[in-house]
Amino acid sequence: MTKISALLEAGWCFSIELWPPKNLESENKLRTALSELEALEPDFVSITYGAAGSTRERTHELVVDLLNNSPMTPMAHLSCMEHSKKELSIILERYKKAGVENILALRGDPPLNATVQLSQGELVYASELVELAKQVGNFCVAVAAHPEGHPLSLDLTQDRYRLSQKLDKADFAITQFFFNPQYYFDLVDSLRVLGVDKPVIPGIMPIVNLRTVFKMSELSGTSVPKEILARLQAVGANPDDLRRVGVEIAVDLCEQLLQAGVPGLHFYTMNSFVSTKEIYEALGLGARRSKS
Numbered sequence: 645m646t647k648i649s650a651l652l653e654a655g656w657c658f659s660i661e662l663w664p665p666k667n668l669e670s671e672n673k674l675r676t677a678l679s680e681l682e683a684l685e686p687d688f689v690s691i692t693y694g695a696a697g698s699t700r701e702r703t704h705e706l707v708v709d710l711l712n713n714s715p716m717t718p719m720a721h722l723s724c725m726e727h728s729k730k731e732l733s734i735i736l737e738r739y740k741k742a743g744v745e746n747i748l749a750l751r752g753d754p755p756l757n758a759t760v761q762l763s764q765g766e767l768v769y770a771s772e773l774v775e776l777a778k779q780v781g782n783f784c785v786a787v788a789a790h791p792e793g794h795p796l797s798l799d800l801t802q803d804r805y806r807l808s809q810k811l812d813k814a815d816f817a818i819t820q821f822f823f824n825p826q827y828y829f830d831l832v833d834s835l836r837v838l839g840v841d842k843p844v845i846p847g848i849m850p851i852v853n854l855r856t857v858f859k860m861s862e863l864s865g866t867s868v869p870k871e872i873l874a875r876l877q878a879v880g881a882n883p884d885d886l887r888r889v890g891v892e893i894a895v896d897l898c899e900q901l902l903q904a905g906v907p908g909l910h911f912y913t914m915n916s917f918v919s920t921k922e923i924y925e926a927l928g929l930g931a932r933r934s935k936s
Contacts, residue, residue: 648786747783
């Protein structure tokens with residue numbers, strides 16, 4: 645298996661995020677998406693981890709299955725929420741034994757429709773999980789970054805400082821989704837001022853459902869610019885038109901990021917291949933990657 649840090653050192657990366665299936669219907673959807681997305685030859689695939697470890701075993705199974713039966717390099721999400729340090733160590737040991745080398749260390753967030761308050765785990769910050777992962781298995785560890793600041797941060801200055809401390813211990817970062825590229829540029833510039841120059845991969849979420857975008861934007865602290873909202877509302881509720889406009893918005897964003905020389909693009913696929921594939925083709929990423 646290849647560490648993602650080595651892939652980033654070698655050049656530009658294209659990557660995707662997938663969810664472990666929760667039932668037979670979602671499993672079939674994932675299999676279809678995997679077949680289509682694998683053809684795009686992503687450099688790595690991140691697999692999410694449900695709130696409070698609700699998909700712990702499914703995440704582990706999918707990561708190991710991709711490792712053993714796919715050419716794609718998997719990265720397992722792992723969060724501190726409602727886990728003891730011992731539990732996290734056991735999970736990391738299992739990944740180490742299976743040959744998994746890449747981890748995305750997260751503090752953890754509540755589910756989209758949370759009805760109960762989740763308790764903080766024994767490790768309070770993702771930076772502590774980064775340290776633990778390095779101790780247990782010398783993993784390649786990624787962390788999350790919020791271009792507009794984490795929703796729980798008191799201010800952007802504090803957020804950037806905490807991120808710089810976290811990223812200093814990790815190997816690279818992947819951002820939460822955003823729609824204004826200037827937020828990403830400001831984030832990278834502020835990290836450099838703080839002495840951190842590790843790769844920060846921008847996260848891209850194609851818009852296919854307005855309700856989902858609004859809910860996830862609220863949870864992540866991501867704003868939806870008025871001009872983008874107007875374009876989406878102009879096409880109404882027709883899913884095909886909404887996806888078409890969502891793809892156009894994502895392509896424009898990606899073009900600006902690519903022109904600025906970002907280290908890669910990471911797509912939040914929502915276990916669907918259509919929009920990601922359309923963006924990939926519209927950007928000509930296959931040709932761009934062959935030249936890099």
